[in-house]
Amino acid sequence: MKHLLSAASALSILAAASLAHAEEKTAWRLFVSDQAASVVHAIDAQTGERLASFDTKAPASLYRSDSGRTVFAVQGKGDTVAVISSGIAFGDHGDHGDISVEAPRLLDVSFDGKKPSHVVDHGGDIALFFDGEGKVRIVDEANVLEGKPAIREVATAAPHHGVAIAMGDHVLATEPNFEKPDELPVGITVTDRSGAKVGDINTCPDLHGEASSGNLIAIACAKGLLIAREQAGKPAIDFLPYDATLPAGKSTTLVGGRGLQYFLGNYGPSAVVLIDPKAKEAFRLIDLPTRRVHFVVDPIRAKYAYVFTEDGNLQRIDVVAGKIDAALKLTEPYSMDGHWSEPRPRIAVAGDRIIVSDPLRSVLHTVDASTFERTADIAVEGKPFNLVAVGGSGETH
Amino acid sequence: MLRKIGFASAMSVITLSSIWSASASAEPMKVVASFSIIGDFAQNVGGDRIELTTLVGSDGDAHVYEPSPADAVSMSKANVVLVNGLNFEGFLKRLVEASATKASVVELTKGIEPLKMQEDEHGHGEASGHGHDHGEFDPHAFQSISNAKVYVKNIADAFCAADAAGCDTYKANAEAYTAKLDAEDAEVKAAVASIPEEKRTIITSHDAFGYFEHAYGLTFLAPEGISTEAEASAADVAALIKQVRDDKASAIFVENITNPRLVEQIAGETGIKVGGTLYSDALSKADGPASTYIDMMKNNISTIKAAISGS
Numbered sequence: 001m002k003h004l005l006s007a008a009s010a011l012s013i014l015a016a017a018s019l020a021h022a023e024e025k026t027a028w029r030l031f032v033s034d035q036a037a038s039v040v041h042a043i044d045a046q047t048g049e050r051l052a053s054f055d056t057k058a059p060a061s062l063y064r065s066d067s068g069r070t071v072f073a074v075q076g077k078g079d080t081v082a083v084i085s086s087g088i089a090f091g092d093h094g095d096h097g098d099i100s101v102e103a104p105r106l107l108d109v110s111f112d113g114k115k116p117s118h119v120v121d122h123g124g125d126i127a128l129f130f131d132g133e134g135k136v137r138i139v140d141e142a143n144v145l146e147g148k149p150a151i152r153e154v155a156t157a158a159p160h161h162g163v164a165i166a167m168g169d170h171v172l173a174t175e176p177n178f179e180k181p182d183e184l185p186v187g188i189t190v191t192d193r194s195g196a197k198v199g200d201i202n203t204c205p206d207l208h209g210e211a212s213s214g215n216l217i218a219i220a221c222a223k224g225l226l227i228a229r230e231q232a233g234k235p236a237i238d239f240l241p242y243d244a245t246l247p248a249g250k251s252t253t254l255v256g257g258r259g260l261q262y263f264l265g266n267y268g269p270s271a272v273v274l275i276d277p278k279a280k281e282a283f284r285l286i287d288l289p290t291r292r293v294h295f296v297v298d299p300i301r302a303k304y305a306y307v308f309t310e311d312g313n314l315q316r317i318d319v320v321a322g323k324i325d326a327a328l329k330l331t332e333p334y335s336m337d338g339h340w341s342e343p344r345p346r347i348a349v350a351g352d353r354i355i356v357s358d359p360l361r362s363v364l365h366t367v368d369a370s371t372f373e374r375t376a377d378i379a380v381e382g383k384p385f386n387l388v389a390v391g392g393s394g395e396t397h
Numbered sequence: 398m399l400r401k402i403g404f405a406s407a408m409s410v411i412t413l414s415s416i417w418s419a420s421a422s423a424e425p426m427k428v429v430a431s432f433s434i435i436g437d438f439a440q441n442v443g444g445d446r447i448e449l450t451t452l453v454g455s456d457g458d459a460h461v462y463e464p465s466p467a468d469a470v471s472m473s474k475a476n477v478v479l480v481n482g483l484n485f486e487g488f489l490k491r492l493v494e495a496s497a498t499k500a501s502v503v504e505l506t507k508g509i510e511p512l513k514m515q516e517d518e519h520g521h522g523e524a525s526g527h528g529h530d531h532g533e534f535d536p537h538a539f540q541s542i543s544n545a546k547v548y549v550k551n552i553a554d555a556f557c558a559a560d561a562a563g564c565d566t567y568k569a570n571a572e573a574y575t576a577k578l579d580a581e582d583a584e585v586k587a588a589v590a591s592i593p594e595e596k597r598t599i600i601t602s603h604d605a606f607g608y609f610e611h612a613y614g615l616t617f618l619a620p621e622g623i624s625t626e627a628e629a630s631a632a633d634v635a636a637l638i639k640q641v642r643d644d645k646a647s648a649i650f651v652e653n654i655t656n657p658r659l660v661e662q663i664a665g666e667t668g669i670k671v672g673g674t675l676y677s678d679a680l681s682k683a684d685g686p687a688s689t690y691i692d693m694m695k696n697n698i699s700t701i702k703a704a705i706s707g708s
Contacts, residue, residue, distance in 0.1 A: 214463030233658050259491040261463035279467040303469070303495040320469040320495055 007384050019124055027088055028350040028391030030378075030388070031058040031071045034344040035359050035385035036144075037102040038083065040073050042104040043364075045350040045389060054106045056082055059310045061386050063119035064139050066128060068390040070107075072119045072126070075231045081128055083144055086390040097177050099394030109147045111137055118163040120210060122217070125166035136173050144259060144368045161185070163210050165217055165228070169193045172217075172228060175201050184208050188219060188226060190235050202226055202237045206250070211257030211263055216277060218263045220251040225263075227277045243283045246273070246282035255295065256387035259302025266292060269336065272307055274322055284322040288315060288327055291336045295337040301369060306354060308345050309335075310336050316372055329360045343383045350389035401562060402452040424448070426560050429475040431486045432459045433680040434539050439479055441574040442552045445565045450475070452492075455682045459485060459652040464492045467503045471495035477559050479552060482506040485536035503555040505548040509538050512607050535680065537605045541612035542582040546575050551665070577692060581691050588698045589613045596647040596705050600637070600663065602655040605677035615701070621658050631672060633661065641667050648704035654679050655686075672704025 004062035013218045028045035038058050042051040057078030064071050069089050073082040084189070085105050091098040114132025121141070128137045128150075136159065139149040139320070154171045156162060162174035162185050170192055174185035185207040190198040209220035219226040251265030251273060267273040269291045274284040290311045297319075298304040306323075307315045312331040334344045345358035353375065354367040364378040425448040425546050432437035436451035443449065450471045453459045459481075472478060480486050482504030494676040495500060511534035538544040553571035587595070597614065603621035620637045634679035641663065642648075649669045651657040653676050664671050675697050676687040687693035 033510050215461065216463075218595075232656055259467060259496055261465045274466065276465045276467055278465050301494075302491050302496075320473065322466070 016026065019354050022091065022395040022397055023024075024393060025099050025101070025396045026351065026391070026393040027099060028353075029086055029088060029104065030348065030350060030364065031062055031064070031084065031086070031104075031388050031390065032357065032364070032380055032384045033062050033073065034068060034388040035059065035341075038075075038078070039382070040071075040082075041138075042084070042086075043378060043380070048376065050380075054082070054102050059385075062388045063121075064122045064390055065124075067124070067141060070141055070144060070349060070391060071388055071390065072117045074119060074128075074129070074314070075279065076115050076117060076131075078117070079114050079132070081113075081116045083107045083109060083111075084198065085145060088390050088392070090392060090394055092227040099392065099396060101396075106143065107147060109140065109149065111150060113137065114159070117161060118167035118284075120163060120165050120212075122166050122212060123168075127164040127166045127171065128166050129162050131161045132159050134159040134162065134176060135202050136171060138164075140169065152193075154195065156189070160289070161208075163207075163219075165210065165212075167228070167230055170198065170234060170235050172219075174207055182194075186320060186361055187229075187287075188237065190237075194258075198234070202239075204239075207294055208252040209265065210256040211254035211256035213258070213263055215249060216256075216261060218254055218256070218275065218277070220254055220265060222250055223285075225251070225254075225275065225277070226296070227390070240275075240277055240282060243281070246283055246285060248368060249254060251275075253295075255297050257297050257302065257305075257319065258299035260319065261339040264295060264297060264305050264317075264319070266295070274317075274319055286317060286323060287333040289313070289327075290326070292385050293344050294346050295333055296349065298349050298369065300349065300351065304369075306347050306349075308347055310334050314347070314354065314367065328367060328372055328374065330367070330374070346385060346387055347386045348389040351391060354390060355387060357384045357387050359385050412552075424555070426477065426563070427475045428470075428556075429478045429500070431478075431489065432457065432678065434678070434690055434693070435479050437680060438505075438545070438552055438574075440648075441573050442549060442567055443556060444566065444570055446566060446622040447556070453679065455680050455681050455685070455688070459678060460487065462488050464488045464495075465494075467561050468492060469496040469639060469694040472498045472500070475500040477555050478502045479555065480504055481536055481539070483511060483534050483536035483538065487638055492616065501555060501559060503551060505551045506536070506538050506544075507547075508553055509544045509547050510537065511535065512611060514604075514607075525530075525678050532623070535604070535607040538608050539690075540606055540677070542578050542585065543612060545690065546578050547573055549578070556672065564657040568653060568656055570625045572695050577691060581694050585613055585694055585698045589615060590703050592702060592705055595645075598644045598674075599701060599705070600649040600660070600669070601645050601677070602652045602657070603677070605652065606675075609697075612634060617643075618644070620663065621655070623686050634659065640665060641669070648701065650675045652677045653681060670704075670707075672707075675700060 030043040030045045032041045038056045040054045053077045058075040060075050062075035071084040087102040087104040089100045113130035117131045118129045120127045124137045124141050136154040138152045139150045157292050158176045160176035164173040171359045172188050175187040175189045177183045177186045187204045188202040204221035206222035217228040227240050228237045249268040254263050254265045263275040265273050270288045272286050290309045293306040293308040305317045312333050315327040318325040348355045352369050356365045366375045405700045428447045430439045430448050430451045431452035433455050454461045456630040483506050549571050553567045556567040598616040600618045604619045606617040649664050650672050651660045676693045684694045
């Protein structure tokens with residue numbers, strides 16, 4: 001996908017000359033869940049047209065797969081995970097990429113279990129974690145698209161708020177806190193295909209937050225990060241302690257850089273931290289003007305990440321310079337006071353546009369990613385909340 | 398071919414650079430090399446006139462390397478950036494964009510005669526149903542020492558263009574190093590000549606030795622493609638095992654940058670003993686047997702020769 005996008009401009013120049021029957025096509029779709037209603041809307045990101053709406057059992061959190069072919073609608077209060085085919089798929093043909101665009105559809109497969117929480121895609125093996133059972137169900141995206149069930153299950157020792165990552169023949173899953181089961185996990189346990197534990201527990205008290213960037217996975221702990229990678233067919237896990245120069249705090253949410261290998265984490269209510277595990281100075285703290293609402297990385301323009309702050313501004317972060325380099329007012333203030341799940345903006349990047357949901361005004365704001373200026377709003381009924389973007393460019397035949 | 402032209406187009410944009418002047422500063426010229434072999438060439442040519450940063454270090458795999466923000470910072474401060482080209486560094490375009498570097502980005506394969514990929518022989522073409530993301534040509538040109546001499550000349554030219562005051566030094570260094578390369582080239586040729594012709598077929602993890610094969614007359618078979626990112630399918634492995642038996646391969650080797658499991662599987666199924674580690678796309682760490690390019694070539698040919706002699 002990454003290569004496909006970076007090759008898009010070259011492909012557009014050459015397609016007409018070399019492949020008279022091939023055309024360049026760009027398609028981006030937004031999948032938007034409602035903060036209160038049990039529905040997911042599919043919207044054409046370029047025209048704003050609503051393509052479809054899918055009813056769910058409960059309000060959903062959305063996760064897109066790495067390939068973008070599927071969107072997982074996690075319904076913690078509905079005890080199920082529904083899967084939507086985005087309708088956009090890419091075929092890599094070495095010297096060019098093809099795009100296929102069909103109608104989005106709700107797949108005839110769902111994964112039921114108590115309190116599903118996190119979805120993590122690692123190389124097409126997607127791990128669904130069910131807090132209420134302490135179980136992981138590993139699904140294969142290609143199978144899911146054909147309506148097939150989970151390929152395997154891994155049980156942890158007890159129900160807890162956890163996460164799992166499939167890594168080849170192994171699964172990394174959180175180890176619950178036995179003494180205080182309602183508290184956060186205390187580490188990561190690795191199991192092999194037979195379900196046998198591999199090695200000792202990788203200690204990680206107060207574990208919350210996971211992301212991947214390239215071949216690295218980061219997992220946030222109270223005092224630093226576990227950094228996992230595949231080495232000679234097995235997971236290798238190291239601990240990266242927070243730098244002593246950082247103020248007191250920790251990350252509990254991580255996102256992984258695309259194009260550049262780094263992680264961006266929250267750190268206290270009014271800051272984010274850039275984490276480069278390979279650098280001598282692995283942590284760079286970036287203070288924000290107000291409290292943070294949501295943050296994402298730009299998967300296309302590797303240099304940028306975005307943070308929405310409660311003053312209604314979208315902050316653009318230059319991850320190379322390690323600082324905010326632009327801000328754009330988009331909404332009225334959204335206070336972080338109150339329950340975590342109250343309606344507040346979320347961000348997604350769809351090609352050359354940044355999309356920010358504004359649930360209290362029932363719109364999606366769009367921003368030109370190159371000029372960082374506002375463009376047209378997209379109206380969405382209800383309280384558009386969680387959103388993901390899927391798409392790219394390729395040839396059609 | 399589409400990808401290659403696209404890359405060249407990007408390069409033509411990013412090589413519009415400002416020229417750094419050594420006379421304007423007592424600081425050494427800042428040079429970024431994309432991977433360890435190029436870094437070694439650059440240090441031999443630049444000596445103490447340059448401050449070298451190597452992105453993909455020892456035992457690192459440039460095919461799958463993920464650059465970091467710190468790499469972008471190094472790139473942004475560089476006066477000269479040295480790369481292999483021929484789509485070897487898949488990360489380069491996005492790193493150049495993220496860093497907004499004004500440095501010259503010099504493709505060191507300029508002037509060599511590129512070899513076309515030989516995928517079809519190994520079933521890696523589109524027809525096999527898993528087309529891979531690489532260009533028309535094999536990028537591992539540094540595996541021929543005569544090509545390495547072209548790399549060195551290109552580096553000297555790039556350094557002269559960026560730092561005219563040091564040009565005589567760069568040229569002298571390049572000349573001295575080229576003499577060492579010539580000696581090593583003769584050594585490799587003599588070693589290959591001592592191997593019976595019927596024993597000159599060997600197996601490695603990925604297709605990194607096409608130029609070595611072309612220059613020195615050994616035949617290399619590999620289960621993976623040109624890029625380590627392209628995993629071999631079960632059909633590829635089965636076809637290779639058949640070919641190994643038909644061609645009576647003499648030895649099999651792991652590489653320092655790839656997972657040895659596939660090679661070990663083939664060794665197990667064919668009865669050929671793993672003959673050691675070859676250094677394909679990266680040097681070893683300083684305390685290893687291939688910490689310089691010349692040591693890498695010495696290590697590889699001696700490892701090959703020893704394994705075949707013992708087979």
